[in-house]
Amino acid sequence: MQKRVGRTIGIISIIVIVGVVFWLVDSAIAARAERTISRAVADSADLEVEPAVYAGTGLYTLGLVTGELDHVSVNMLDVSVPGIGVVNARTEVQEVAVSPAQVFSGDLEGAHAETFTRTLRMDGVALGSHLEITDLDIAHPTDVSPSGGMASEAVLTGTPPGYEDPVSVLVTLRLVGSEFQMVPVELVDASLPDLTRIDTRTLPLADRAMAVYLSGGSIHFQSQARNVEITMRELSPLAAPEADSAD
Secondary structure: OHHHHHHHHHHHHHHHHHHHHHHHHHHHHHHHHHHHHHHHHHHHOOOOOOOEEEEOOOOHHHHHHHOEEEEEEEEEEEEEEOOOEEEEEEEEEEEEEOOHHHHHHOOOOOOEEEEEEEEEEEOHHHHHHHHOOOOOEEEOOOOOOOOOOOEOEEEEEEOOOOOOOOEEEEEEEEEEOOEEEEEEEEEOOOOOOOOEEEEHHHOOOOOOOOEEEEEOOEEEEEEEEEEEEOOOOOOOOOOOHHHOOOO
């Protein structure tokens, strides 16, 4: 009986050790690929700072079997965009067809992605610079939790020029063609500027913005393309629009 228990414990121990070793190897290969992608993106797009890269949502080396990376994201925080201010920027590609060599190297040049998404996140500081409101806060109209949910409306609170105390207004977030419009629909305390406009073609998006929404106290601009051939430069969250066409 003791021998049987000992044999069972031994088998379980071996399985655990093998699993840990496999996880460590997988993590090392993924980390190396992510570093390669980060450096290549920074070099090709002339970025001053290497972006943070995350490849895969599970076991990275599963791509050796499936021939596909389910998700790769390239992120940059607190970067300055001319005419907009400081934003967070993110490029995501999903269902990326890769060879075994690309899995090991992280060189995704020429790989094909099912979807290519670029997202810019503008917080109260960046939007406040447009409205000349240095203490601007952006909140969900109904969800008061810190993360909030997605919404097409927002409550703006801040102290406009000429005011001594903060005021609030409910606004809608709209895309009219390539133009983002923020229109007041309900005054909570007093009046803020009537209309804010941003031409999304001036933003470093993969194309003109396809969606704009509030989430987590920030306004998100998002563009998306399908069946894209990847270049390392296009993975940069700050690549210029004219460089991101998927012809």
